[in-house]
Structures are given as C-alpha cells and as structure tokens.
Amino acid sequence: MKVIQFAYNEKPEDVRVGYIIEDTIIDVNKADTSLSTSLLQILKDGDFDKVKKITPLSHLPTVPRSEVTLKAPITGQDKVLCIDMNYLDHYTEQKIEPPEVPIAFAKFTSCIIGPEDVVRLKTNVTTKVDWEVELCLVIGKTAQDVRAEDAYKYVLGFTVAQDITARDWQKKLNGGQFLLGKAMDTFCPIGPCITTIDEIGDPENLEIFCSVNGILKQKSNTKQLVHKIPALIERLSSVITLLPGDIILTGTPGGLGMYRNPPEYLRPGDVIRSEIEKIGVLTTRVQEF
Template identity: 40%
Template structure:
C-alpha cells in the first residue's frame, strides 16, 4: 500500500507507475478515518486492517507537484550518521562498530517530494539520500526481532546539510546545520513493507541535474533498520509517526575533491527502489537589504 499526502489530505495511491490514482481516505471510509496525513499513524493498525479490504472506487488522477510529505509533522525525527562504511571513510572517520551515531533533525525541516528548497547565502549545502523509516506504533525497548512490527513503512528522504553551520561549533552542531527550512524532504509517499520484495536490500541514489552523484544499497547499512529501531527504542520511546533517517551512502559533496555544493537552480533527484523519487529544486536566498 502507498499512503500519501495530497494537498494536505490523506490518500491511498493505487494504479501502476505513471498512472497513479489518489483515493481519498476520509471519503472512502465514510469518515471513519480523518483527512490528516499525520493523524493516521495514531490509529495505524485499524487503518491498515480497513484498507486491506476497502473498495477503491472514488479515485482520480493527480499531479505529483501536489504531493506533500507523507509524514508532515512528526513529533520526533532521528537521523543516523556514518551508517555506510564508504561514507564513513570519505568523511574521515572509522566506521562505527558498536553504537550508531545519532542526531536529530528538527521536525520543522520536513517538506514534500517536489518542494523548492532555499539555500542560504555563503553556505555549503550538501546532499545525503537516505531510506526513511516511519514508525507505526508506540515502541519502547523493542528487540530487533520485533522491530518490523513497529514500522508503518518506508519512504525516500534527503538529509540536506549546510556544512558551514554544521561545523561552526566544537564539537559540530549537526542538528542546526541539517534543520534549515526544507532540509528534510520526504516522499513521494509511504510504502508498506509488504510491497517490497526485500525490505533489507533496496537500491538508493541521487543525481544533480541528471548527473548521478550517489548510488548504494541498504543491504550495506552497518546498523540495519531493525537494529536502529532496537537501539533508539532502548533509550527513548518511539511514537507513531516518528521518522528515522537511516544514513547515507558515499558520494556526498563534502567528501569530493574538489568539494561540491548545491547551487541556485540545481535539481536534486533522489530515489529508493520500490518506493519512488523526490525531485527538489534549489533556489538562492534573497540577499538582505539591511
């Protein structure tokens, strides 16, 4: 099942790629489930049970430009650093072996799959394509073996990072540099795990203006999705609708020689196999007149 946010309303997407149809959940359920895309995660079990046998008869085509994030207002957004060995190496670190590095992105940075993203003057704005995990039920002290039962589904994400701000303090202030408005695009929809042939092995990558810059597979994660859910939930409860950015493969701008940054007008396209793609255009911040 593909669950999406269409102009702020909760929809289920049916149909083949290129011929998708949006099914309005509130209308299809006769009001049993509301229109709020974020609110559905509070009742995820009942929703998926209903959706499995729902009759989809009122759908209509839609423009991908009208899609928002399938998780527009999570209460908690976790992100994992150095979770691919080659990315750790390009960043100049040893790969973690016992505990994943964890930081947070502020929920206000979340945006949609086609959103235009403002890049600040004088910044070094980098890209990091990631598999995003969305939590489907309250999870506290969950074992890795039970982790998939707590997951609503997967989506595509970009952990966009402003490296000047990130490195401005000692130690680096990861959350600040990674939480500017729009620096967390997620989408194009959430895909439930039963739709994926192997949820542990998905290709992911991104391109700038059509030029590939990252390509990897989630099977190369140092800490798998179940391990991440277990580790995070051991310390803090994971709440329905929470988001986990699981880490990025190699190929980011800061690891290149010469280094490369996103520029005004660049189109950043990001994909995860079996889920879909983001297409975000960068635009320069308006110069200050003061």
C-alpha cells in the same frame, strides 16, 4: 500500498490521505469518511487497518495524478531522528573505520517538506550545503524497549529522504555540534510516498541513488548499512519512546559533495533527484531564500 498525503489542485490547503497506483490516486477519505484526513492521526487512532481494506475496486473514487499536488507523506510527528555515517562505502571514501555503535542526531519536524516543495537556501548564511539521500523508516505504533527481532512489527513503511546539510555549520560554525547544520528550514524533504512494509520486501537490499542536475552523485544499496534497521530501532527505543509517525533517516551512502575534489555544494536552481527501489523518486528543487 504506496501511501500519500495530497491536495486537489483547486484546494491546495485541504490535505487528504490516499494511495497511489501508477498515475492514479485512490482518495481514502472519500472511500471512508470516518478516517482522519491526516495520516498521523490515522496512526494515532489505530485506524490504518481500515486504510488497508480500501482496495482498488472499480467503485472507489480515483483521481488522475495530474489533478493533485503531493504533500509530504507524513507530517506533524513528534520526532525526526537520523543516523550519522551508516554506509560502508561512506567510510571507504573517508578511509576511516565504522563506529561500534550507531551515532544518532535529530532534526526538527518543521524541516520536513514534500515532493513538490523547495529547499530554500540562505546563501548569506551558508555556502556549503550538501545532499544526502537516505532510506527513511516510518514508525507505525508506539515502540519502547523493542527487541531487534521484533522491530519490524513497529514499522509502517519506508520513504525517501534527503538529509540536507550545511557543512560549514555542521563542522565549524556551531562548535562541531550538528543541530544547526542539519535543521535549517526545509532541510528534510521526504516522499513521494510511504511504501508499506508488507510491499517493501527486504529493506536492507534496495538500490539507492541521488543525482544533481542529471549527474549521478550517489549510487549504492541498503545492504551497505553498517548498523541494521532492527538494531537501530532496538537502540533508539531503549532510550526514547518512538511514537506513531516518528521517522528515522538511516544514513547516507558515499558520494557526498564535501568529499569530492574539488568539493561540490548545492546552489539555487539545482534539482536533486533521489530514488530508492520499490519506493519511487523524490525530486527536489533548490531556491534562494
């Protein structure tokens, strides 16, 4: 199931929950009016099993993709956690050794935008903004002190994310501390959907790509992950209680702008195309703020 949040074009503020099959939207809220119109609240209510029972039968309300606007597939969560430098090819391009333990940092939930929103660049504040395509997992139920072998029981599914990063703020302008370089407004596009874990297959064997203005920048596979997803959940849940709707960005492959010769950075007018096998394509436009 490819779960989405969306709004009808004529009611852009009325966000609803659905899922998508090719170019057709199934309106979950019309099919079962007892369900919340927020995916986060559905998870908190323990009602996602009701969503799974809404199968694409002919009597269900369907909507053409052209009649809706896709929103971020989940919003309002407690935490946005990220893993730094977690792909083997990323270390290869820097000619350094991977760390023994995963390095975690956070963004604000206010950074999250959806598939049809724009990254807003303050070019008077930062001039070195980079792309980072990432596989992003979504926590489905409360997870505390989870063992690695049980980790996937707590995962709702996966989406595509961009860990947009202002390198000048990440590296120098905030004393080497990541937060302000990572958490500027709109710096966490996610979408277009959440592919549920039962349909994703092996999340550690998915092709992953990023292009900017049609030019391929990143190409890898999630089998390159240094610290695997179950280990990440075990480590994080040992110190932080993961709540329904929390997301974890699992790291980015090689091919970043800062390591190119000469370095390349995003500019207003750019279009970022992020794609992960079995999930879909997240297209993000960049505008001056």
